[in-house]
Amino acid sequence: MAGADAGFIAQNVYLYCAAAGLGTVVRGLVDRRTLAARLGLGPTQRITLAQTVGLPAR
Numbered sequence: 001m002a003g004a005d006a007g008f009i010a011q012n013v014y015l016y017c018a019a020a021g022l023g024t025v026v027r028g029l030v031d032r033r034t035l036a037a038r039l040g041l042g043p044t045q046r047i048t049l050a051q052t053v054g055l056p057a058r
């Protein structure tokens, strides 16, 4: 279920970015250890995907 949830969340970010004129990509390759530390995640929390948001290339 967590994988499906992550997919729905990523899709919603894509929809918002399209509406707001922003670009986004999902990333499966992410430094999970560093990101988890920066986000202050606990030992039972897992990073499924990361998503970069920014201004689209012209």
Ligand SMILES: Cc1cc2nc3c(=O)[nH]c(=O)nc-3n(C[C@H](O)[C@H](O)[C@H](O)COP(=O)(O)O)c2cc1C
Pocket: 025, 026, 027, 028, 029, 030
């Ligand atoms: C589940 C999933 C994981 C992905 N992980 C990465 C990633 O770690 N690094 C990356 O460069 N692209 C990754 N991609 C591809 C990007 O999300 C994106 O589709 C790709 O960079 C092409 O973007 P563009 O069509 O805007 O150029 C992943 C795509 C999916 C569906």
